[in-house]
Amino acid sequence: MQSLRSRIVPALLATWMLSASGPNAQEPSAEKPNAQPERSESGNESSPSPQQEPRRGRRRAGARRRGLMVIEAGVVPPVSGPPIEDGVVVIRGERILAVGRQGELQLPPNTEVLQFPEGHVYPGLVDASTDAFTDAGLQKDGSLNGGSAISEALVWTGDRDDMLTEHGVTTAYINVRSSAQLRGQGAVVRPMRGGFELWEDREQAALQLRMAVGSGAQHPLQRQAQLTATGKLFDGLEEYRDGLEKFEKDLEKYNEEFEKYLDHHRKKSGKADKKPEEGEAKAAEEPKPSSESPPAEGRRRGRGPGGRRRPGGGGRDERAADPDTDRAAMEQTLATLLALLANEAEDAAGSQGSLRSSAPVARIEQDPAPQSKPPQGKPPQGKPPQGKESKDDKKKSDGPKRPKYPKKPRNDPQKDALAKVIDGAIPLRIEAHRVEELRAALRLQRDNDVPQIVLEQAYAAGLVADEIAEQGATVVLTNVMPNALGDAGDKRNPFAKFDLTKLPKQLEDAGVPFAIASGRARLASVLPLMGAAAVGGGISAEAALRAMTLTPAEILGVAEDTGSLTREKYADVLVTNGPLFASDTRVLLVLSKGRKEFERQ
Amino acid sequence: MQTSPTCTVAAALLAALATPALAQDLLVKAGRVVVAPGTTLENSALLVRDGKIAYVGKDIPAEARARARTVDLGDHTVSAGFVLAATTLDADADLGEGALAFTPDLRVAEAFDAWGKRLEHLAPHGVTSFGLTPSPRNVAGGIGILAKPGKDRGRVAEADAFVGFSLVRAARSQERDPTSLMGARAMLREAFDAARTGAEVGPDLAVLRQVMSGARRAVVYADTFAELNAALALGAQFNFAPVIIGGSEASKVVDKLAERSAGVVLGTMSPTNRIADLELPGKLAAAGVPFCFAGQPAQMRVSAALAVRHGLPREAAHAALTRTPATMLGRQAEVGSLRQGCSADFVVFDGDLLDLSARHVATWVDGVHVHGQSHSHSSKHSKASR
Numbered sequence: 001m002q003s004l005r006s007r008i009v010p011a012l013l014a015t016w017m018l019s020a021s022g023p024n025a026q027e028p029s030a031e032k033p034n035a036q037p038e039r040s041e042s043g044n045e046s047s048p049s050p051q052q053e054p055r056r057g058r059r060r061a062g063a064r065r066r067g068l069m070v071i072e073a074g075v076v077p078p079v080s081g082p083p084i085e086d087g088v089v090v091i092r093g094e095r096i097l098a099v100g101r102q103g104e105l106q107l108p109p110n111t112e113v114l115q116f117p118e119g120h121v122y123p124g125l126v127d128a129s130t131d132a133f134t135d136a137g138l139q140k141d142g143s144l145n146g147g148s149a150i151s152e153a154l155v156w157t158g159d160r161d162d163m164l165t166e167h168g169v170t171t172a173y174i175n176v177r178s179s180a181q182l183r184g185q186g187a188v189v190r191p192m193r194g195g196f197e198l199w200e201d202r203e204q205a206a207l208q209l210r211m212a213v214g215s216g217a218q219h220p221l222q223r224q225a226q227l228t229a230t231g232k233l234f235d236g237l238e239e240y241r242d243g244l245e246k247f248e249k250d251l252e253k254y255n256e257e258f259e260k261y262l263d264h265h266r267k268k269s270g271k272a273d274k275k276p277e278e279g280e281a282k283a284a285e286e287p288k289p290s291s292e293s294p295p296a297e298g299r300r301r302g303r304g305p306g307g308r309r310r311p312g313g314g315g316r317d318e319r320a321a322d323p324d325t326d327r328a329a330m331e332q333t334l335a336t337l338l339a340l341l342a343n344e345a346e347d348a349a350g351s352q353g354s355l356r357s358s359a360p361v362a363r364i365e366q367d368p369a370p371q372s373k374p375p376q377g378k379p380p381q382g383k384p385p386q387g388k389e390s391k392d393d394k395k396k397s398d399g400p401k402r403p404k405y406p407k408k409p410r411n412d413p414q415k416d417a418l419a420k421v422i423d424g425a426i427p428l429r430i431e432a433h434r435v436e437e438l439r440a441a442l443r444l445q446r447d448n449d450v451p452q453i454v455l456e457q458a459y460a461a462g463l464v465a466d467e468i469a470e471q472g473a474t475v476v477l478t479n480v481m482p483n484a485l486g487d488a489g490d491k492r493n494p495f496a497k498f499d500l501t502k503l504p505k506q507l508e509d510a511g512v513p514f515a516i517a518s519g520r521a522r523l524a525s526v527l528p529l530m531g532a533a534a535v536g537g538g539i540s541a542e543a544a545l546r547a548m549t550l551t552p553a554e555i556l557g558v559a560e561d562t563g564s565l566t567r568e569k570y571a572d573v574l575v576t577n578g579p580l581f582a583s584d585t586r587v588l589l590v591l592s593k594g595r596k597e598f599e600r601q
Numbered sequence: 602m603q604t605s606p607t608c609t610v611a612a613a614l615l616a617a618l619a620t621p622a623l624a625q626d627l628l629v630k631a632g633r634v635v636v637a638p639g640t641t642l643e644n645s646a647l648l649v650r651d652g653k654i655a656y657v658g659k660d661i662p663a664e665a666r667a668r669a670r671t672v673d674l675g676d677h678t679v680s681a682g683f684v685l686a687a688t689t690l691d692a693d694a695d696l697g698e699g700a701l702a703f704t705p706d707l708r709v710a711e712a713f714d715a716w717g718k719r720l721e722h723l724a725p726h727g728v729t730s731f732g733l734t735p736s737p738r739n740v741a742g743g744i745g746i747l748a749k750p751g752k753d754r755g756r757v758a759e760a761d762a763f764v765g766f767s768l769v770r771a772a773r774s775q776e777r778d779p780t781s782l783m784g785a786r787a788m789l790r791e792a793f794d795a796a797r798t799g800a801e802v803g804p805d806l807a808v809l810r811q812v813m814s815g816a817r818r819a820v821v822y823a824d825t826f827a828e829l830n831a832a833l834a835l836g837a838q839f840n841f842a843p844v845i846i847g848g849s850e851a852s853k854v855v856d857k858l859a860e861r862s863a864g865v866v867l868g869t870m871s872p873t874n875r876i877a878d879l880e881l882p883g884k885l886a887a888a889g890v891p892f893c894f895a896g897q898p899a900q901m902r903v904s905a906a907l908a909v910r911h912g913l914p915r916e917a918a919h920a921a922l923t924r925t926p927a928t929m930l931g932r933q934a935e936v937g938s939l940r941q942g943c944s945a946d947f948v949v950f951d952g953d954l955l956d957l958s959a960r961h962v963a964t965w966v967d968g969v970h971v972h973g974q975s976h977s978h979s980s981k982h983s984k985a986s987r
Contacts, residue, residue: 481872482957483899487722501957525879526872529910535958583909583955 068092068111069594072102073119073575077542078565079549089121091571094593099565116575119588122545123565124170124572125527128476128552129456131175132162132521133189133196139177147413148184150176151203156195161521164191165590165597168574169524171199171553171562173517175429175456176208181230183208185417186429188556193597204426205556206454207417209233211432211441220436227440234448237418243409250406257403264399424451427555429476431456433495438464442471454555457519459485459498465510474555475512477503477547478519480530480537504547505538515552516544532581541581570594626650626669627968631949632676634658637938638920647679649945652967657941672975674949677962680919681938682729682946683901686866686893686926687745687820687846689736690719696743697736700777703788706804707743709733710760716753723750724964724972726898727954729946730758730936732926734846737767737822738774740785741792744808745820747932749946752971758944763930764808767822768831769847786831793839812841818931820844820866826853833861844929846895852881858890864929867921869896870904876911882921883912893926906957915955922954949973 069091076087078099088105090098098105107113131139133154138144154174156162164172172191176184188202199205211230421428428450430441438458445453455461455475461468468475479485479500486496507514516534518527531544539547553563562572571594578585590598627649634645636657648656648665656665689696695712698704713733714720723731730749735742747759768785779785795801796809811817821832824847833854836843845851848865851858858865865885870878885892894904905918913921927937936944945968952959963973 482903483897487897487899520873522876523872525876526907526910529872529906529957532906532957536960541958581956581958582953583906583957584915 068097068108069571069591070107070111070113071116071121071573071575071589072113073116073121075119075579076121076565077545079123079546080564080566083542087121089565089571089573091573091591091594094571094595096565096567096569096571098567114575114589116577116588118577120576120579120585121565122168122574122576122580123549123563123569124574124590124592125168125548126515126550126552126556126558126563127164127169127172127517127524127527127548128515128555129175129478129517129519130164130169130172130521130524131177131519132164132172132191132524133174140179142179144176144178144180144184145414146182146184146207146417148176148178149187149204150174150184151187151189151198154187154189154196154198158194162191162196164521164524165193165592166587167524167527168576168587168590169518169527170570170572170574170590170592170597171556171558173205173552173556175519179210181210182233182414182417183210185426188558190592191597192592192595199558202556202558204417204420206427206429207421209428209430211430211437211444212434212457223434223436227437230440231444231447233444234418234422237415237422240409240412240415241419247406247408254403254406257400260400261402268399421450422448427452427454427474427557429454429456433457433459435460435463439467442467442473445471445473459495459500459503461512462498462503462506465506465512468507469510469512473512474551475507475514476552476555477507477514477516477534480504480516480534481526482533482536499537501533501537503537504534504544508539508543513551513554514547515555516547517552528580528585529583532583535581541579545580626655626665627945628661628666628669628671629674629679629945629947629965630671631674631679633678634939635678635680635919636940637681638924639916647939647945647947649968652945652969654939654941654943654945657939660941674962677949677951678953678959679939679947679949680954681923681936681943682948682964682966683727683898683922684893684926684930684937685723685728685731685898685901686844686895686929687732687734688895688898689734690717690731692717692719693736693738696734697738698742699738702740702772702774702777702779702785703792703805704735704739704743705741705764705766705792705808707735708746708760709735709743709765710746710757713746713748713755713757715751715755715757717755720750720755723898724966725961727902727948727961727964728898729948729964729966730927730932730944731898732762732820732930734763734820735765736771737765737769737846738771739767740772740779740788741766741805747930747936749944749966750971751966752969758935759932762932763818763820763844764812765820765822766832766835766843768828769822769824772822782827782831786835789835790838793835797839809839813839815841818844818929820846820929822846824849826850829854830857833857833863836861836863849878851890852877852884855884855888855890858885859888862891864891864893864925866893866895866926866929867904869900870894870907871900872907874907879907879911882908882918883914886913886917891925891929893921893929895926902954902961903957906955909955915953918955944968 071089071091073087075083075085076089076099077083084099084101086102088098088100088102089096090105090107133156134150135153135155138150138153151174169191172189174187174189176186178184184207185204186206186208188199188205189196190199209230211227417426420426428445430444430453432438432441432455438455438460441453441455442464444450453471453473455468455473457478458475461475477500480503482499482501484500485498486493490496504514504516516527516530518524518530523530527548531541531548534544534547535541550559550563553559560569562570565573571591573589573591574580574587575589576585577588586600587598588600589596628646629649630646632644634642634647634657636642642658645658646661646666647654648661648669656662692712692714696709698707723729728750730747732745733748734745742765744761745763745765746757747762748755748757766789768782772785773780773782779788792806793809793813796806797813808817812819819836819841821835821843823829823832823845829845829848829850832843832845842862842864844864844866845858846866847868849868851865867882882892882894894901894908896904901922905913905922908921909915909918924933924937927933927935934942936946939947945965947965948954949962949964950959951962954961961973963975964971
């Protein structure tokens with residue numbers, strides 16, 4: 001089926017790369033297949049070119065050295081644009097270089113060309129909800145809370161449940177299904193043959209909330225009571241954040257005062273040599289930007305123009321400006337200063353100084369009771385310096401008073417996660433089945449100004465689709481199969497009346513963005529059938545494909561890198577021997593970041 | 602007692618209305634007519650007369666074509682209706698004798714409720730005929746029937762069809778014999794032996810003799826490896842090819858099933874099944890074992906689509922919904938295909954019914970529209986216009 005051959009075409013790679021004068025070179029949108037040579041008459045002109053600014057820090061050093069890979073196929077639906085007949089996808093390294101029509105792109109010699117004359121080339125599927133790589137025990141653990149991050153507990157066991165790539169899934173969101181109300185934070189992963197990798201910056205991709213009432217409630221009133229309880233989810237968050245902010249401010253003030261205190265004593269003692277002064281200068285310069293930024297940063301962190309945190313791009317800068325890092329530098333400086341000061345007194349003080357400088361920086365965030373533990377960058381209140389200082393104090397009672405280290409509020413990972421939700425850094429994913437649960441979820445969003453919510457297992461979403469659309473919520477659909485919730489005639493089953501294959505159409509009509517997901521890892525092989533069932537329920541095949549690629553990528557916040565066959569995105573490619581939604585279609589080839597993860601022999 | 606004139610008039614009117622509808626031929630035109638698995642006629646038609654297929658495609662005489670009432674299904678695809686090979690329609694209690702395990706001469710037809718609620722769940726899912734079996738609770742339950750759903754009531758198409766045996770756990774009871782699989786096997790073996798030698802006579806043994814002579818099909822409920830082996834051994838010893846119902850461990854005896862020409866009636870397949878279960882139909886097809894999809898009527902098509910997704914060829918999947926189950930019940934001349942002389946039982950889809958993207962448009966039984974759109978093809982048009 002797939003023949004691998006090399007082509008000799010006169011144009012060299014270099015010329016090709018430089019010919020930026022094609023009509024498509026002005027194509028501005030990244031969401032359209034950038035190389036659209038079908039518009040032009042002459043193939044020679046229309047070769048794709050790096051007309052767009054290469055994204056900063058995106059391309060790995062080795063990528064350029066890796067050769068080109070070209071996939072030719074009968075049909076190429078790039079999702080970001082209309083399907084291309086006799087299409088070609090050019091991949092360089094781990095990114096897509098061009099998408100266009102065969103014969104209109106000039107390929108350099110010695111290019112690896114994979115040909116699938118009858119095949120279809122799709123973007124790798126994005127499964128917006130799966131339980132792959134997770135442990136059953138963990139999924140049942142009701143003691144998890146919003147602070148738990150499932151990314152820390154993912155395992156690869158190699159059984160059927162972890163075989164996502166062979167069904168074409170190249171990106172997946174790992175759901176937390178624990179019975180806790182705030183279930184934890186799910187992760188975006190890239191499944192691979194023999195493992196997976198966490199999506200950088202999306203390790204904590206969403207906070208999971210269970211709003212579906214359990215078996216405890218028998219009738220709507222009881223359910224209402226349970227839902228009212230979830231309305232208190234964000235209670236106390238403001239106070240917590242105020243507390244943290246106050247601490248940051250206090251810390252800043254403390255640093256300033258301590259600086260004055262040190263200055264005063266250095267002048268008094270008159271023994272300070274060159275070195276401490278250098279350190280002093282450093283200390284004076286460096287903490288300032290950080291001392292201004294942490295509180296503000298903590299609030300606004302990652303709030304991009306769209307209220308969504310942008311992966312990549314700003315990621316690095318953000319990390320550079322991370323308050324932790326700056327605080328670390330400041331601590332180091334302080335510690336050095338202290339060590340030098342203490343030098344003149346006892347040697348015991350010296351040893352403490354070195355101990356402080358090696359104290360792990362992260363502890364400043366995690367230590368629940370800083371008062372009880374000295375190695376925090378706060379001045380030792382213990383014995384050795386005290387003797388000296390008390391002497392000083394007696395001598396110079398007019399000098400500044402030694403400041404007190406502010407009390408740090410108790411750290412609460414769950415509140416931190418909720419804060420991220422309120423800031424729009426991650427969405428709140430709410431499992432809600434019934435109409436009243438869905439309305440409660442929407443109310444929760446309204447009342448607390450939650451920027452993004454994603455509804456899961458929203459069986460009754462068709463009945464409140466307009467309300468969902470109004471609030472800009474998105475829906476991740478699972479079980480999109482005929483009679484998935486039971487026989488429609490079964491009166492004992494309250495959900496049997498919901499035909500989930502019709503739900504995509506209802507959401508589409510209301511304008512709600514939706515993804516079609518497997519929900520369970522072992523259903524990955526059935527994902528295309530779910531898409532087909534959605535088509536049977538009334539949406540177009542293009543819409544169903546989008547619901548398994550670009551829309552979930554957007555919901556997961558990774559649409560800049562995957563979800564469509566678009567230039568500069570990762571080369572996540574699924575090649576099948578026929579239309580994806582035909583039952584007898586087989587997966588022929590799966591590429592993830594340009595690497596072959598599955599190939600049918 | 603006096604008959605009111607109104608009643609008489611009403612009855613006459615009813616008769617007048619009902620008779621012509623049946624008498625007039627019906628020409629069903631469609632974009633594709635799947636006469637049998639693998640045989641598809643493009644832009645063709647069926648001529649239905651008295652509830653049966655009178656002519657197919659080019660064979661339709663021009664004169665008959667002109668006189669018939671025409672139902673134009675547009676671009677849709679017409680296929681034979683699904684045959685549900687084995688079901689009890691959740692009426693196990695009425696289809697099995699509690700105190701006796703060996704009742705091969707009891708008749709399911711006598712307990713058939715033509716107005717049963719469960720009958721309403723067949724046509725909406727494309728099922729146009731079904732084998733109603735005795736309950737699997739009895740080792741030899743009785744004589745099953747071929748029945749059909751209808752517009753408002755069902756009917757028995759063949760009252761004296763197959764005989765049902767059972768070796769599954771449900772057939773063993775601590776209340777009566779047999780209490781074990783050994784006992785169940787012995788019970789059947791001894792009965793067949795007695796029937797063969799002619800040492801005993803009676804209506805029950807007469808049924809067994811029909812099985813041995815090939816005059817009557819035997820269906821056997823069996824799931825585990827041991828039960829399947831028992832069913833196959835019984836067939837080998839007494840010279841009949843059993844139709845296995847259930848067969849959840851059939852993958853372990855595929856070769857033996859092929860050797861004994863036994864068929865398998867598979868239960869509902871769910872997407873969450875083990876991968877080996879989902880691949881079983883493909884394996885059976887490759888080994889040449891006849892099999893069909895049964896279980897929940899609502900899931901028959903999904904089962905077939907899942908099997909196709911996991912390796913079963915389309916044609917085999919289509920056969921497993923229509924022709925194979927008809928053959929298993931020995932009724933292939935009446936149901937399961939759209940050949941001349943078969944019942945005009947058909948389903949209408951707006952695509953290949955094995956793709957879940959295709960929508961079920963309508964179901965017709967005996968030339969009568971019982972579910973869905975009667976003769977509209979608007980949905981296809983709306984789909985195309987999008």
